[in-house]
Amino acid sequence: MTVRIANAAGFWGDDSEAPRRVIEHAADLDYLTMDYLAEVTMAVLVRQQEQDPDRGYATDFPSVVDDILAEAMDRGVTILANAGGVNPQACREAVASVAEEQGLEPTIATVSGDDFRDRVTEFDDDHLRHADTGEALPADADVVSANAYFGGFPVAEALSADPDVVITGRVIDAALILGPLIHEYGWGRGEYDRLARGLIAGHVIECGAQATGGNFLGEWEEIDFEHIGFPIAEVEADGSTVITKPAGTGGLVTPETVGEQLLYEVADPSAYYGPDVVADFQHVRLEQVETDRVAMHNVAGSPPTDTYKASLHYRDGFTVRSDVVYANPDAESKADRAFEYIRNRADERGIEYDRFRTEAFGVDALHDGTASGEPEEVVARIAIETPNKGDGYEFASLFANLGLGGPPAVTMFNPGRSSPTPKFAYHPVLVPKSEFEPTVEVTDA
Amino acid sequence: MKLHDIAHGRSGDKGNKANVGIIATDRDDFPFLRDLLTEAYVAAVFEAFLEEPGVESVDRYILPKMGGLNFVLHGALDGGASESLRTDRQGKTFAAMLLRQEIDDEYEGFRD
Numbered sequence: 302m303t304v305r306i307a308n309a310a311g312f313w314g315d316d317s318e319a320p321r322r323v324i325e326h327a328a329d330l331d332y333l334t335m336d337y338l339a340e341v342t343m344a345v346l347v348r349q350q351e352q353d354p355d356r357g358y359a360t361d362f363p364s365v366v367d368d369i370l371a372e373a374m375d376r377g378v379t380i381l382a383n384a385g386g387v388n389p390q391a392c393r394e395a396v397a398s399v400a401e402e403q404g405l406e407p408t409i410a411t412v413s414g415d416d417f418r419d420r421v422t423e424f425d426d427d428h429l430r431h432a433d434t435g436e437a438l439p440a441d442a443d444v445v446s447a448n449a450y451f452g453g454f455p456v457a458e459a460l461s462a463d464p465d466v467v468i469t470g471r472v473i474d475a476a477l478i479l480g481p482l483i484h485e486y487g488w489g490r491g492e493y494d495r496l497a498r499g500l501i502a503g504h505v506i507e508c509g510a511q512a513t514g515g516n517f518l519g520e521w522e523e524i525d526f527e528h529i530g531f532p533i534a535e536v537e538a539d540g541s542t543v544i545t546k547p548a549g550t551g552g553l554v555t556p557e558t559v560g561e562q563l564l565y566e567v568a569d570p571s572a573y574y575g576p577d578v579v580a581d582f583q584h585v586r587l588e589q590v591e592t593d594r595v596a597m598h599n600v601a602g603s604p605p606t607d608t609y610k611a612s613l614h615y616r617d618g619f620t621v622r623s624d625v626v627y628a629n630p631d632a633e634s635k636a637d638r639a640f641e642y643i644r645n646r647a648d649e650r651g652i653e654y655d656r657f658r659t660e661a662f663g664v665d666a667l668h669d670g671t672a673s674g675e676p677e678e679v680v681a682r683i684a685i686e687t688p689n690k691g692d693g694y695e696f697a698s699l700f701a702n703l704g705l706g707g708p709p710a711v712t713m714f715n716p717g718r719s720s721p722t723p724k725f726a727y728h729p730v731l732v733p734k735s736e737f738e739p740t741v742e743v744t745d746a
Numbered sequence: 747m748k749l750h751d752i753a754h755g756r757s758g759d760k761g762n763k764a765n766v767g768i769i770a771t772d773r774d775d776f777p778f779l780r781d782l783l784t785e786a787y788v789a790a791v792f793e794a795f796l797e798e799p800g801v802e803s804v805d806r807y808i809l810p811k812m813g814g815l816n817f818v819l820h821g822a823l824d825g826g827a828s829e830s831l832r833t834d835r836q837g838k839t840f841a842a843m844l845l846r847q848e849i850d851d852e853y854e855g856f857r858d
Contacts, residue, residue, distance in 0.1 A: 666834075
């Protein structure tokens with residue numbers, strides 16, 4: 302027995318054709334997962350729910366379901382997504398609705414209980430300290446979202462009802478992959494080596510095509526990015542994993558492409574923390590067993606901590622960003638003059654800002670500029686943080702002035718005037734698992 | 747020649763920390779990379795990005811069987827993805843910055 306799990310989305314907004322491409326090309330698929338939630342997404346979803354109680358989930362997901370549910374149900378492929386965001390029940394209703402229009406009656410399970418925005422004040426101050434810096438949550442913080450990262454076990458519990466679709470709130474991305482493995486193989490909470498292998502399999506495929514040649518910094522020139530195959534983890538009962546991709550798709554699965562993803566967003570590879578297990582892949586060995594098939598060896602696990610990682614976001618002012626473009630010659634000098642101009646005019650107007658950052662795109666925006674010669678053009682990018690939306694609008698209005706009244710050889714990078722964007726401070730914490738009860742609900746459409 | 751001629755990698759974020767994973771393209775070059783890419787070397791390359799420039803802001807982890815090195819850069823992302831005013835708020839281009847380093851002198855004679 303081998304369990305085959307594909308991931309067809311690495312973020313909300315990822316390739317909308319990927320789920321169909323996966324399901325059409327992947328034979329013998331058991332599970333199709335999609336990851337929609339970045340850290341700040343939760344705060345954005347809360348704002349949407351505040352404006353409309355039926356929102357607060359990844360609204361792309363129902364249309365993906367609409368596209369693939371009939372074939373998935375026909376072939377017995379279970380769909381899992383963390384598309385529930387801060388409102389899994391509303392997401393379930395939307396999915397049930399699109400299914401009904403097709404005459405389908407899927408069983409839908411939801412996993413929730415991660416959301417504690419309404420009871421943040423009940424937690425000890427010590428549990429709300431920033432997990433990296435140790436700083437307390439500011440006493441006056443206007444907390445928008447608060448979510449614990451659940452692991453694979455609640456997802457496995459949801460699967461025990463044999464649903465067609467599983468919708469979760471905040472779980473670690475890899476829980477969508479680990480959950481099916483716990484369910485299929487009956488892994489217990491103490492089988493740390495197996496759980497660790499499932500966690501790392503999930504870690505490798507959770508970012509979609511980054512495991513199959515996307516963003517590959519090695520020899521990328523020959524990769525067919527247009528039709529890139531999203532990753533599949535083929536996992537055995539002991540957790541042994543092969544990473545592959547659907548036949549007939551683009552991309553590349555080699556120890557090099559898988560290796561880059563293995564190291565993505567990782568700190569200590571001997572202690573990769575998940576809610577169910579701490580994985581050790583420091584001594585991992587990647588083996589090309591066939592074309593586009595890579596086996597992972599030497600992953601082990603140890604017991605998890607008694608805390609969940611959780612993300613809080615609180616309101617923290619606004620940011621405004623705008624760009625103007627200057628041409629050679631002396632593009633950099635003109636851009637520098639534009640930076641000076643905007644700062645002087647903002648100060649004369651009394652616009653309040655806490656931070657002011659300039660980037661001369663083409664010179665030193667991404668790196669430190671030490672590799673550059675004289676650039677052909679420069680994008681002068683300017684961003685501020687301000688506590689006041691009004692000041693943000695006023696700041697944004699300054700850029701048009703450069704069109705006729707600033708340094709020469711200028712053109713606008715983006716048409717129109719930019720707007721202040723609400724900013725949310727990210728505040729990760731470690732909260733006692735005992736404070737949470739993952740909730741699984743199952744409904745028949 | 748540049749580091750990119752013998753290695754590849756990927757970078758990303760965790761809060762205000764960036765990580766840069768570097769992998770030897772040919773396993774025979776891994777000892778060279780391991781010797782060259784110390785925490786001090788990486789701290790110097792990213793000096794302009796570190797809130798506290800210096801070797802204390804960089805941790806290195808070695809993955810010997812895959813020929814990989816993982817660097818964690820503390821305080822390297824202008825507060826982190828939701829705070830940063832930079833374009834590259836998640837340090838996604840940091841691996842490219844490390845790999846563009848010239849290594850002609852250091853590499854000379856290594857493979858002879």
